[in-house]
Amino acid sequence: MSDFPVSLLKGYEDFMSGRYVEESGRYRSLAEKGQKPHTLMIACCDSRAAPETIFNCGPGELFVVRNVANLVPPYEPDGQFHATSAALEYAVQALKIRDIVVMGHGRCGGIQAALDPMDEPLSPGDFIGKWMGMLRSTADQIPSTEIMTQSERQTALERVSIRNSIANLKTFPCIRILEEKGSMRIHGAWFDISTGELWVMDGKTGDFIRPQA
Ligand SMILES: [Zn+2]
Secondary structure, X not given: OOOOOHHHHHHHHHHXXXXXXXXXXHXXXXXXXXXXXXXXXXXXXXXXXXXXHHOOOOOOOEEEEEEOOOOOOOOOOOOOOOHHHHHHHHHHHHOOOOEEEEEEEOOOHHHHHHHOOOOOOOOOOOHHHHHHHHHHHHHOOOOOOOOOOHHHHHHHHHHHHHHHHXXXXXXXXXHHHHHHOOOOEEEEEEEOOOOOOEEEEOOXXXXXXXXXX
């Protein structure tokens, strides 16, 4: 007997009798013709901030990279293992995606860890500490005076980090060249998981504003 989680099997059953039936033609077509997603989305692993759910997208629409705190590392062709960079490369060079969204969210545990690093790593590898170290110098610039509450500091870093990731995106030659030619659009977004509000980044000022539908 399998110990595969029953809740997942139940969800799959519902999917097959519901959404899959509605979209079976689309799945078949995507299988035959291949995927042509319109947007590359860089999002957090957080279970409350799933891009396909938030943007109500069906199969084949979003090419999604999820990592802790939706960070884009700088371009580093050093022969190491770069999961996010590999996904970026495939999305831009093979799938020819020309819209990239970096989406952060409220109450992000990764951002919290960058703001207030834990005294002890979660494991000897300290993978989160190392990964969030990418934001160390940025986090150090968020004021820790009493005039800002902890949640205000966190929201600030969540948004500053999105701008930081966008700056790192532009260190990838393939993205920078396309952006300079005007054929690549890079966007920032921040999702408030408590209210469901979506905020998008103004490309000129970097401010986060409520989008006009
Ligand atoms: Zn997060």
